[in-house]
Amino acid sequence: MPKPSLKDAILDAGLKVMFRTGYHGTSVRDVTTAAGAPQGSFTNHFRSKEAFASEVLDRYFEITKGLVAEALEDASLTPRARLKRYLDIITGRLEADGYGRGCLIGDLSLEAAGSSEMLRTRLAEIFAEWRMPFAACIGEAQRSGEIDSEFEPEELADFLLASWQGAILRMKVDRTPKALERFKSIAFKTVFKEPT
Incomplete structure (x- = not known):
């Protein structure tokens, strides 16, 4: 009988460890210890720490896409309200973590994009994909007259993200939701305000 794969346990542990210690602060030993796996099992599943981090990032992005869909596909809300709903969902998750943990995509963009071309490329792909549902929602809001049409939906989606x-970075420093609430208040009274 073959041994069960420890890959999922290693990826789950890696997600938690990287949130706590960052990409450069995370060692293979940290991850395998957290997963309760032998170190050799890491190299059985991942050719490098970069490849491992890329898979952790993909796992995190799948969770993020689920949250995006939860908010932006809610047909009971107007497009503008859906955008607010997404930010509120994320604020709630950040609150549950005591405002000390941010977004792994943002964290790795800061920490690893300058030292790993592989991760930088994957992050660029993630941002391009992440922008699409926001651009679609913003475009819908523009067509319905909820949001001004001065800028292209893709530009506004990039700006929003x-x-x-x-x-989120400022929130992590302050350990309070003030930066998040300030952003939401200003963004929806200026860039995403309803035309008069």
């Missing part, structure tokens, strides 16, 4: 990442 990039600015929100900055608010």
Whole structure:
């Protein structure tokens, strides 16, 4: 009878460890210890730490896409309300973590994009894919007259995601939701305000 694969346990542990110690601060030993797996099992499943981090990032992005769908596909809300709903869902998750843990996509963008071309490329792909449902929702809001049409939906989606990442970074420093709430208040009274 073949041994069960420890890959999922290693990826789950890696997600938790990387959130706590970052990409550069995470060692193979840290991950395998957290997974209760022998170190050799890491190299059986991953050709490098970069490849491992890329799979952890993909796992995290799948969770993120689920949250995006939960908010942006809610047909009971207007498109503008769906955008707010996404930010509120994320705020709730950040609150549950005591405002000390942010977004792994943003964290790895800061920490690893400058030292790993493989991770930088994967992060660029993630941001391009992540932007798409936001651009679609913003476009719908523009067509219905909920949001001004001065900027292209893709530009506004990029602005939303990039600015929100900055608010999350500030939140981690302050350990309070003030930066998140300030961003939501200003963004929806300026860029995403209803036309008068």
